[in-house]
Amino acid sequence: MAGAVPGVHTSLAELIDIRHRAREVQLFSTPSRRSPLVGVHHSRLRGRGVDFDQVRVYQAGDDVRTIDWRVTARSQEPHTKLFHEERERPVFILVEQSRRLFFGSGQAFKSVLAARAASLFGWAALGHNDRIGGLVFGDAEHYEIKPRRSKQSLLQLLGRLARVNQGLHVERTPDRDGFSLALRRAREVLRPGSLVVVLCDERALSDTAEQQLGLLARHTDLILLPLSDPLDRALPAAGLLRFAERGAQLELDTHDSDLRQAYQRQAEGRVARWQRLSQKLGVLLMPLGTERDVVDQLRDHLQQRGGR
Structure with a gap:
């Protein structure tokens, strides 16, 4: 899609150009600088890396x-x-590109935010001399790239990510089990000690997905990055809103304060569930939103972690 609208769709050129921005945030350590993610990038408890x-x-x-x-x-x-x-650790980037991410009221759609964040982690890992691979999953398929220590492997992942992103549109039928299936596949192909970067919709955390994440965390190190939009958290008081999908219609009166409060409580429940899961598994949680630049958000998360 040569004429991709910025923020609505991404392109391979944009994802390649993000390599320059990877220098703005210290995701992994270098000989002269120690990243706050150093405790995630190797596991002293497991005695490796x-x-x-x-x-x-x-x-x-x-x-x-x-x-x-x-x-x-x-x-x-x-x-x-x-x-x-230790160098050459497998870094596996599991990134969602589904219809439920094809939405945004901030600087970019959630699908674009996911692609940009995946690219940042990919370039940072390549600069750290790690092996890069990943899995791009959407509404009806997934594409897997085995970890290799080469720029070509990262470009292959970014190319597939851009193509799936450009194929997103509102008419696609969502697959609600896509996240769980992707996690199950990651468990099958990843060796113990890998670092898994998970980029998915905040609403993707089902009981099955939570179980799969728990199993994955037994043998790999996880970084969880659930994606959200301000409208996922709160409804505006905009009057009567009508929604239609494949013949079905829904009307919401957003002037109803009880409705808005129930919507907000539901969103708060999702946030709390991610927090409980990260604490239970002992893994890093870094939520991302469409309202701010992805580099700024990651930098803030690392500063907070470094301060602790």
């Missing part, structure tokens, strides 16, 4: 288990070992 880096003087708050006793004995001063992420 870390390499010895250097020894320095022990500081308050350091893990006593990493004290280097030999250096401490020689210098008569406590020293601790530092570690950094």
Whole structure:
């Protein structure tokens, strides 16, 4: 779609150009800068993904288990070992491009927001020398790219992402099990220790999907990025609204305060469910909305995590 409307559809050119913006947010660590995601990008609990880096003087708050006793004995001063992420870790980007994301009242449709965020993580991972792969799932199909450490693999993922995005339109029939099926497929193909970046609609968290995420979290590290729009959270007091879909019609009186409050409570319930799930699984949750630039949102999340 050469004449893609900015914010409504994306293009491969836009997703490639995002590589320049990946420098604006430190998603992964470099030798000179430590990302707040360092605890997600490797799992010390599972004893993998870390390499010895250097020894320095022990500081308050350091893990006593990493004290280097030999250096401490020689210098008569406590020293601790530092570690950094192992290179070439598989990073798998699972990104939704369904009809329910083909909507937005902010800067971009949720489908475009998902594509931009996926591209940012892809370029950041490639710059970190990791292996990149992913799965693009929509209303009736999914497309899988196996993780490889090559720019070509990322371009293949972004190309497929752009094509599926450009094929979105309001007449498509939604597949409500698409997210669960994509998660099940990811469990089948991913090796233990992979980092999985999940970009999906905030409304996609069904009981089945929650179960699949729990199973996936047993052997991989997850970053959850549910997508929303301001109109997903609150209805405007705009009077009588009429909706039609394949012959069915619905009318809502948005001047009804009880209706608006019930709508808002339902949205708050979805937000709370994601929060409970991330706490239960011990994984990172970074919600994204269409009202703000994706780089700014990710930077804010990382700053908050770094502050903690």
